[in-house]
Amino acid sequence: MSRYQIEDLMREYGNDVLRTAYSYVHDLQIAEDLFQEVFVKVHNHLSGFSEGSSIRTWIIRITINTCKDYLKSSYHRKVTPMEEIFNKNLEGEVEYERIENKDRDQMVKEAVFELPLKYREPILCVYYHEMKVEEAAKVLNIPQGTLKSRLARARNRLKVILERRALD
Amino acid sequence: MNREENLKEHLDKAFQLEEITVHEELIAKTMQKIQQADQETAEKSSFRVLLKWGGLVAACIVVVVTLVIRQMYSREDQVDMGKIPSQEEEILAGGAAENAACPAEEESKEQSDQGEVWKNESYGLTEDGMQKEEKDRALLIEWSYNIVEEKQKIEIFKEELYAKAWVPYAKEEIVWDYQIAIEEENGFITYYKISQDSYLEIQKQDREKQKVQISTYQVENIDLLIDVIHNLYTEG
Numbered sequence: 001m002s003r004y005q006i007e008d009l010m011r012e013y014g015n016d017v018l019r020t021a022y023s024y025v026h027d028l029q030i031a032e033d034l035f036q037e038v039f040v041k042v043h044n045h046l047s048g049f050s051e052g053s054s055i056r057t058w059i060i061r062i063t064i065n066t067c068k069d070y071l072k073s074s075y076h077r078k079v080t081p082m083e084e085i086f087n088k089n090l091e092g093e094v095e096y097e098r099i100e101n102k103d104r105d106q107m108v109k110e111a112v113f114e115l116p117l118k119y120r121e122p123i124l125c126v127y128y129h130e131m132k133v134e135e136a137a138k139v140l141n142i143p144q145g146t147l148k149s150r151l152a153r154a155r156n157r158l159k160v161i162l163e164r165r166a167l168d
Numbered sequence: 169m170n171r172e173e174n175l176k177e178h179l180d181k182a183f184q185l186e187e188i189t190v191h192e193e194l195i196a197k198t199m200q201k202i203q204q205a206d207q208e209t210a211e212k213s214s215f216r217v218l219l220k221w222g223g224l225v226a227a228c229i230v231v232v233v234t235l236v237i238r239q240m241y242s243r244e245d246q247v248d249m250g251k252i253p254s255q256e257e258e259i260l261a262g263g264a265a266e267n268a269a270c271p272a273e274e275e276s277k278e279q280s281d282q283g284e285v286w287k288n289e290s291y292g293l294t295e296d297g298m299q300k301e302e303k304d305r306a307l308l309i310e311w312s313y314n315i316v317e318e319k320q321k322i323e324i325f326k327e328e329l330y331a332k333a334w335v336p337y338a339k340e341e342i343v344w345d346y347q348i349a350i351e352e353e354n355g356f357i358t359y360y361k362i363s364q365d366s367y368l369e370i371q372k373q374d375r376e377k378q379k380v381q382i383s384t385y386q387v388e389n390i391d392l393l394i395d396v397i398h399n400l401y402t403e404g
Contacts, residue, residue, distance in 0.1 A: 035190070043202045109178065112179065127175040
């Protein structure tokens, strides 16, 4: 794998990786660290990648696994991202003003991020990464039936959250 | 949800707005990290190679040392079992009667002669096309067999020596304590006279009781003396 090939992959799928990582950790700095980790793994294991499957799906799968490993790690449990503290401080007195200033895209993103991880993952895979149900189930390592039911529940929850936010 | 189809668009815009986008600096940092990882992998790989070869060399040394030790113990065992001669036995076996006074020299010569034979046959195939190793083994078996046979003769002879009465005998210069007479196939009789201070005199006589040969030796101990007699006896 040459330097240029891995760089091309970073340019082509980098945003997907970075945003997926961000959707897990909610911290840009950590998401960037995970981005680096993901592409080191991609570089090291690219020779074992089978040409038959989609390289994008493969990279997203590595990203999701890396993020899950990070969330499970003791480092994450000890370190609380600064953004999280910042957001918590914002809640309450300035909450109304902040929501007011958000545009629709922000609102949708926050609504998605408000979902529990098990509902957020199918939404991101299917609607954001535009994977097929079969593909997303493989990436998330869950049966297709489970994925479909989670997807349905996630849509309902998202609807409720967005309606609530719209009313606000 | 009616917005499903627009979800990607909304999220993309939201991410862009928050600048959650790959930038050149991040790519450069990642490339640097990949290079570091490559270097580490190369170092680990060379260390593994070193470890592998080191292990291989260590294993070879262990095998060689084990073989040498086994060889040594095997030789000692064979000496104990009488399959091959001990150094002491070799000295005696190699020392002809007339050279008994200086057995070491004779033993050295015989050993070197024998070594020559083995050396000459230690390369490649023999004329018969037989592997050198097989030939060596065959020779060794034959040699061992002879040694065993010789050893048995010694044992029998020792028994005879002790079983037959040791006749006290006296002479002017040396006080002979024991005498034994052995009749040989050619009709000669050999007298072995042994003193307690390890002197040995051998007399060979014909039927008419005429002495044809007298030799006197001094040996280190009585067991050696018996073995010397044995050698003379078997050569006789």
